[in-house]
Amino acid sequence: xxxxxGNDLASGDVVWWDGKGWSxxxxxxxxAGDSADAILAAEEAAQRVNAGYAIAATKTAEGVxxxxxxxxxxxxxxxxxxxxSLRPGxxxxxxxxx
Amino acid sequence: MYQYDEYDQAMVDARVEEFRGQVARRMAGEITEDQFKPxxxxxxxxxxxxxxxxxxxxxxxxxNGRQMRLLGDIxxxxxxxxxxxxxxxxxxxxxxxxxxxxxILADLxxxxxxxIQTSGNCIRNISSDxxxxxxxxxxxxxxxxxxxxxxxxxxxxxxxxxxxKFKIAVIASDTDRAAMRLHDIGIQIVKNDAGEIGARFYVxxxxxxxxxxxxVIRDFVPAxxxxxxxxxxxxxxxxxxxxxxxxxxxxxxxxxxxxADEYRRQVEEExxxxxxxxxxxxxxxxxxxxxxxxxPGLESGLADGYxxxxxxxxxxxxxNTAPHKQAGYKAVVISLKPAGGIPGDASADQIRxxxxxxxxxxxxxxxxxxxxxxxxxxxxxxDLYALWQKLDAAGLATANLDLIGDIIACPGxxxxxxxxxxxxxxxxxxxxxxxxxERQRTLGELKLKISGCINACGHHHAxxxxxLGVDKKGTENYQLLFGGSEAADTSLAQIVGPGFNEDGxxxxxxxxxxxxxxARAEGERFIDTYRRIGAAPFKEAIYG
Numbered sequence: 001x002x003x004x005x006g007n008d009l010a011s012g013d014v015v016w017w018d019g020k021g022w023s024x025x026x027x028x029x030x031x032a033g034d035s036a037d038a039i040l041a042a043e044e045a046a047q048r049v050n051a052g053y054a055i056a057a058t059k060t061a062e063g064v065x066x067x068x069x070x071x072x073x074x075x076x077x078x079x080x081x082x083x084x085s086l087r088p089g090x091x092x093x094x095x096x097x098x
Numbered sequence: 099m100y101q102y103d104e105y106d107q108a109m110v111d112a113r114v115e116e117f118r119g120q121v122a123r124r125m126a127g128e129i130t131e132d133q134f135k136p137x138x139x140x141x142x143x144x145x146x147x148x149x150x151x152x153x154x155x156x157x158x159x160x161x162n163g164r165q166m167r168l169l170g171d172i173x174x175x176x177x178x179x180x181x182x183x184x185x186x187x188x189x190x191x192x193x194x195x196x197x198x199x200x201x202i203l204a205d206l207x208x209x210x211x212x213x214i215q216t217s218g219n220c221i222r223n224i225s226s227d228x229x230x231x232x233x234x235x236x237x238x239x240x241x242x243x244x245x246x247x248x249x250x251x252x253x254x255x256x257x258x259x260x261x262x263k264f265k266i267a268v269i270a271s272d273t274d275r276a277a278m279r280l281h282d283i284g285i286q287i288v289k290n291d292a293g294e295i296g297a298r299f300y301v302x303x304x305x306x307x308x309x310x311x312x313x314v315i316r317d318f319v320p321a322x323x324x325x326x327x328x329x330x331x332x333x334x335x336x337x338x339x340x341x342x343x344x345x346x347x348x349x350x351x352x353x354x355x356x357x358a359d360e361y362r363r364q365v366e367e368e369x370x371x372x373x374x375x376x377x378x379x380x381x382x383x384x385x386x387x388x389x390x391x392x393x394p395g396l397e398s399g400l401a402d403g404y405x406x407x408x409x410x411x412x413x414x415x416x417x418n419t420a421p422h423k424q425a426g427y428k429a430v431v432i433s434l435k436p437a438g439g440i441p442g443d444a445s446a447d448q449i450r451x452x453x454x455x456x457x458x459x460x461x462x463x464x465x466x467x468x469x470x471x472x473x474x475x476x477x478x479x480x481d482l483y484a485l486w487q488k489l490d491a492a493g494l495a496t497a498n499l500d501l502i503g504d505i506i507a508c509p510g511x512x513x514x515x516x517x518x519x520x521x522x523x524x525x526x527x528x529x530x531x532x533x534x535x536e537r538q539r540t541l542g543e544l545k546l547k548i549s550g551c552i553n554a555c556g557h558h559h560a561x562x563x564x565x566l567g568v569d570k571k572g573t574e575n576y577q578l579l580f581g582g583s584e585a586a587d588t589s590l591a592q593i594v595g596p597g598f599n600e601d602g603x604x605x606x607x608x609x610x611x612x613x614x615x616x617a618r619a620e621g622e623r624f625i626d627t628y629r630r631i632g633a634a635p636f637k638e639a640i641y642g
Contacts, residue, residue, distance in 0.1 A: 073512065080440055080520075
């Protein structure tokens, strides 16, 4: 699947296209398919996302998994500060990213 | 310490208000990200892997307690309770909100700080010896010269759009503690045969994709002509530096391609022209600047020596203090490298504590080192024990300066959008593997540096042992390098062999230390043994 990510303009938070808007949780990401470029263009023009781009991902039993490690870390947060990540209560979160 | 005059303050304040307006226009949608990006970068605001990152300039790494305290307060108020001290003697905050950035810069301006020229293709923060003004082996304090260069390079219109970023380091001792020859321009303050103070210019060094050691371009420039010579060096680079290829745009490539002799010829020609313009700073202006760095209040008549009866304290004092030019004092290095910790990170509370300790014990001065530690430069030897107790209680008394646990590591793929691999987990694993203080001291000086990509922010080329993280078909892979040095014996580390995964590289390093311990001669450091016996015994042990 092809999913869309970017940053919230004001906060800088990493966000994911969920079909209607932008979520902080990668597991909300939906397949943008052939509409990726059009969605990004419209959303950036409307200031709803900043620095957006499309990436490859797969949907697994655990959730949406970006294909590249960089985007998996982007989705989680720093593996060395899980207390600051989106999975602060999950001590195995970093190992699943790798 | 230098204090802003009305011009410095007015320039910084004006920039804050200018940026406040730029952010407001961006938030209102009046300018696009493409238009805004170069404006925010000129104010040190990057968009990194997880959020905006703000890099704050710390000129030549020097701070007072008030400034340091504010850095801690910013970490609490605007970030997530910590800051990251960098290999350019700066501090970075990893979780900044765009809407807060102008007010952070306004707060910084109240203590004579800013984030100007911490990004972009301009002259970056001038770095220097972290023991400047305290070092027993320095000719003079290099910071007045660094400050002169800071003033010259700040908002210099001709050098605002260079082919690439430009980094300058200034030192004034034969012991290079600033990786001087690995900068675009390295300046050593020296004395000539006539006893006059001047500057030796090394030009064209750097790490990154194409590491090079800077050759000497001029052996001696009279002190007050230093700025004009730097101007000539930059002008030739600005004219002929490669703008067609980002990867060949640094000055090191120009100096290498046309040769040091031809580069020197062109610089001398330009320098001769600049001298006709009479742009050199007046002696009185230099003396005005230098007066800020004069004796910070050191007491005379103190005796060397202190009570060493606490063995843990004695170990720390031996490892983490350096000789001071004034009897009865030491320069203290606070390690930000606890075993298993994140190199260079400090919590807001730790930052504020270091500010308090600087005010109490170090004549209100601190330094950030390019090795991601903090220095209290002027500590009375009689205060060392009390200082150590307070550092120890705060987890800041790790006795590992220049040992294998004192690792430089870039933020890597945990934070950086340019990185290919994570650096910090490796540093944590290595420092945990070698956590035993006795084992570290047995190994002796061993500088280990880790970069998460070829840009080399972690100085892996300059490590006795260097590690470079690469992306190998979507997985992290780590190349092992040996033989680098950023000290006066500058050398570039070379790749030893095929790369490893995260666990494999830690094992390989342990194997290398075993080879060293077996082969070393009396008094040899790891780098000395490596240079003497070469890579072969290490390769054989690591790869079989």
